[in-house]
Amino acid sequence: MINKILIAEDHEMSTISLQKVLDEIGVTQIEYMYYCDDALASIRHAISRGNSFDLLITDLCFEMDGQEQLINSGQELIQEARILQPELKVLVFSAESKLSTIEKLYNELEIDGYVRKARNDAKELKIAIEEIEKNQRYYPRHLMQLLKQKNVYEFTSFDIAILTLLSEGIRQKDIPEYLQRQGIRPSGLSSVEKKLNFLKEEHKFTTNEQLIAFCKEYGII
Amino acid sequence: MINKILIAEDHEMSTISLQKVLDEIGVTQIEYMYYCDDALASIRHAISRGNSFDLLITDLCFEMDGQEQLINSGQELIQEARILQPELKVLVFSAESKLSTIEKLYNELEIDGYVRKARNDAKELKIAIEEIEKNQRYYPRHLMQLLKQKNVYEFTSFDIAILTLLSEGIRQKDIPEYLQRQGIRPSGLSSVEKKLNFLKEEHKFTTNEQLIAFCKEYGII
DNA sequence: ATAATTTTTACGGGAACCCGTATTGGCTTA
DNA sequence: TAAGCCAATACGGGTTCCCGTAAAAATTAT
Structure with missing residues (x-):
């Protein structure tokens, strides 16, 4: 059961809507972090108190703003988080649409789900979390569409x-x-x-x- | 006074957070449209009933999805909307960060405000709407930073x-x-x-x- | 291990580009 | 009108790029 969720997301507006969506599906323990470094520290802290997170919802791209960060991308955050807590579920919520990037997330970082910021993203988020709760990976609909029209050249x-x-x-x-x-x-x-x-x-x-x-x-x- | 707002935005999550933010500043009449064509029709309809909108909040980039649309960008929507209702206030809420694009919006389309989807966008939205309510244009903070580092050379x-x-x-x-x-x-x-x-x-x-x-x-x- | 296949690298001639100099053409001024 | 000035164009040699072919290396198959 997914009860405790960590959200790593720098857009304030995204955290607001995530809060609303998670409220609706009955999640009560939610923590927000606006920087990857803070998110990682939070995971570490939760583990040390024996109250670790069930799910990490993270963006991929975090914007620089003055203060230097050790980690500044969702990919790195996921990698580091998995070292601390290998069984942590990960759901990526990002605007990224490049097939190769998303494939890498599933194959190399072994994420549990990907939801793209787009039409019906709120509905998709709910479905994705439900699936992950059942220990199943969630593959987004648009990814299937992209896989079909794979005639487009992918830059290596x-x-x-x-x-x-x-x-x-x-x-x-x-x-x-x-x-x-x-x-x-x-x-x-x-x-x-x-x-x-x-x-x-x-x-x-x-x-x-x-x-x-x-x-x-x-x-x- | 801004009471009636039209939101043109295709991301469901963005509309959710916009709803929350507008609730907090006491706006009651909000309409959502997920396509530019629908938004324009809504403006037309509101005028014909003598109950026009005070403010249009719109994204710039709308994603194609099967059904063909006459208009498919915030820029065109703003242009058409101003023909129907010249005094309509316009606030653009988008992830776009290219200076030239934003400058065009202010200079050519004469928008009243721009808020970029980024850190603290919710807070910035509230400030922007307050400013627009006072009949003042709102220029975002990050735009000022961009203007500073603007290339001295003007391309002819x-x-x-x-x-x-x-x-x-x-x-x-x-x-x-x-x-x-x-x-x-x-x-x-x-x-x-x-x-x-x-x-x-x-x-x-x-x-x-x-x-x-x-x-x-x-x-x- | 050897052969076959593919990938990578090497080479060379012609086209396009870079850059300095010279000439032309238009404009102002005496 | 002629002289002077500046911008635009023309020209030429050296460099880089383009592109085809051939050799070498790496990979795969026999």
Whole structure:
């Protein structure tokens, strides 16, 4: 049974609606944290008092604001939380819609559910929590839709590494040494050229500039 | 006095928290619409019954979902709403953080306030509504921060024309003929080169790719 | 282990880009 | 009108990028 929930979320408005939704399904013990570091400390503290959380509801993206934080993403928070409390259930509530990111959450971080901030997110949250309560993973409806239309090209971390370097003003011919320094393989200039050609071909683009513009437009880099 | 509010927002969770916040400041008449088309119809209907809205709170980005809509952005909704009811107050509540987008809202659509979905957005919403109630425009705090770090250089329409062509995949050497076709002067290749060099010099950039990335990042193109 | 296949890297010629200099064209002023 | 000035354009050589082919390395299969 899920009674004690920790919410890690920096948007005040999201915490308000989460409170309302959790009220409606009868959850009484809710704690809010606006920073990942605080959330982690709270988990640690609850364990030490023998009153640990049943569920962590967390966003993925936390905005920087002046004070430096050790952890600043939902992914890291989940990772650290699982070290402290391996059986803790985790429900991610975020606006992220990139398939690869969500797949990683399920496969690598083994989250129990994902609800995207979108139409009917409140209803979906309730269903997700119900499922998790029954020890079942919850897979969101929109994820299924995304899996169907998987014709869209997914940018790999290699693609993004190259595109990021380009967008930072690194010359194409210098990219190999940067890749090597970061331990990314392959790193040959030909591989970089080939990849850029492929990406342009794939999207019917003609120039690097157009490719960079596209990636910026859609938040890929 | 603001008594009757229309909310155009597709995220269910956002409407829940908006309801809570508006309850707390004593607003009683609230209507929710999950699509721009419905929101516009609602405004029209309210006017025809002589009971028009005092304030429109709207998101900017509405997600497509199957059924086709005539209008699908907050910007268009505001524009159409102002045609129907010019004195209608407008408060935008969105996650958008691009300075140029927000500036356009204030300057071109003459909105009365902008609150970004972020830390302390609930508190900010209350303040914004109070200000608007006093017939004053509300400028968000984070906008001021952005304005401070604003790039000193103002991009001219000539700059933007070139950068836009580049971002659309037009080769540098072909840009002159496009400029001529659009009646833009100067149009020589040397002038294009000179301008791109100047822009890169100005921002301490090395490549066109970096320049395009920057312009996309800050919504210049 | 060897062969087959794929992936990665190396190389080279031609196109596009970068950048400095020279020329042209339009505008102001004497 | 002519001289002077500034912006726009034209030109040329050096660099980088583009793109096809070939060699090398890594992976998989036999």
